[in-house]
Amino acid sequence: MDLSTEPKSLLLDKDYLNDLRRQMFRFALLQISDTAAAEDAVQEALAGALKNAESFTASAAFKTWVFAILKHKITDHFRRQKHLTSEAVDIDTPSDLDDPFKAIGLWSAGKRPGVWPNPDQALEDKHFWRVFDSCLEHLPGQQARVFMMREFIGLSADEICESLSLSVSNLHVLLHRARLRLRGCLEEHWFKVNRP
Amino acid sequence: MMNCRRATRLMSESKERPLSATERMALRVHTMMCSACRRFDGQLDFLSQAAQRYKSKPNPDDEPKA
Structure with missing residues (x-):
C-alpha cells in the first residue's frame, strides 16, 4: 500500500493541505459571500476532520468526509445569521x-x-x-x-x-x-x- | 402500521439498536410478503460492506508518485 496517500501523512504535506484548503475555501465562498466567515468554516471543518484522519487510509474517502463537515459548517453559518436557507446549500428538509x-x-x-x-x-x-x-x-x-x-x-x-x-x-x-x-x-x- | 417505509426504517434502525420482539415479528411478517423489502435488507448489508472497503480504496485518479 502506498503510504504517501494516507490522509494522516498527506496532512503533513503542506502542498496537499494548502491545495485542499484552497478547494474548500472556493466551495465555501460560493455559498457564503463573507470571506471571513468562509475562512472560519474551512478552519473548523479541517480541525474537525483532523480528529478522525486516522480512520481513513485513502484520500478519496477522507476528502468526501472533509467536505461533508464543511457543508455542515456552512449550514451552521446560515442558521446563525437567521438567513432563509440558501438554495446552494444542501439542507435536510x-x-x-x-x-x-x-x-x-x-x-x-x-x-x-x-x-x-x-x-x-x-x-x-x-x-x-x-x-x-x-x-x-x-x-x-x-x-x-x-x-x-x-x-x-x-x-x-x-x-x-x-x-x-x-x-x-x-x-x-x-x-x-x-x-x-x-x-x-x-x-x-x-x-x-x-x-x- | 407496518408498511415499506416503516419496514425500511426498522431495518435501518436495527443497525444501531436491537429491535424489540414485537418489532422483529412485525418486520418478519412484512418481509415475508414484500420482496422489495427483502431485497432492501440484503442491500443494506452491502452498503456497510462497501463503506468498510471504501476506506482503503485509493483515489482512482491518483497518479502513482514518480
Missing part, C-alpha cells in the same frame, strides 16, 4: 425530497429495490467505486456526515449524537434517509446499468 415511497408508505413504482446480481463483484470494479464516490457526494451534508461517522469510522449512535448534538430519533431519521438515498443511487447508476 423534514420530508426528504427524494422520498422513494408513496403517501401510503409503499415503494414508488420506479424506486422499488430490484435484484442486484453479483454485488460482490462490484466491489472489485474500479468503475463501481467511481459511482459509489459520486453517490456519496450527492448525499445532503448532514446525511453524508452521519453515514460516514457510523459506517466508515464506526462511531456508536450515542457517540454521534453527542458529537453533533442530535437526538437519537433525529439520528435514526438521518441514517434511514442516507441509506435509502445511497442504495437508490447505486441501483440507478450501477446495478440497473450493468446487468449481465
